Amino acid sequence: MGAALFISLGIMFFLSLPIITSRLAKRLGRNPKTWFLIGVLLPVIATFILFFLPDVSEDEKENGDSEL
Numbered sequence: 899m900g901a902a903l904f905i906s907l908g909i910m911f912f913l914s915l916p917i918i919t920s921r922l923a924k925r926l927g928r929n930p931k932t933w934f935l936i937g938v939l940l941p942v943i944a945t946f947i948l949f950f951l952p953d954v955s956e957d958e959k960e961n962g963d964s965e966l
Contacts, residue, residue, distance in 0.1 A: 916941060926953050926954060927954035928954060933948060
């Protein structure tokens with residue numbers, strides 16, 4: 899019982915930062931699946947990289963409005 903709980907908590911902890919990274923990527927207009935995989939490989943580094951990248955979603959909104 900104790901080992902199963904320990905493994906479950908470990909898996910949840912291991913996946914928490916990549917999930918946060920993918921949600922942040924979606925909010926910034928980037929591909930969340932790609933950033934989830936990057937977050938699994940480099941959990942802390944991927945999140946910090948994403949913080950310093952420009953927001954692409956604002957550019958898409960501006961370009962979408964100018965086409966109308």
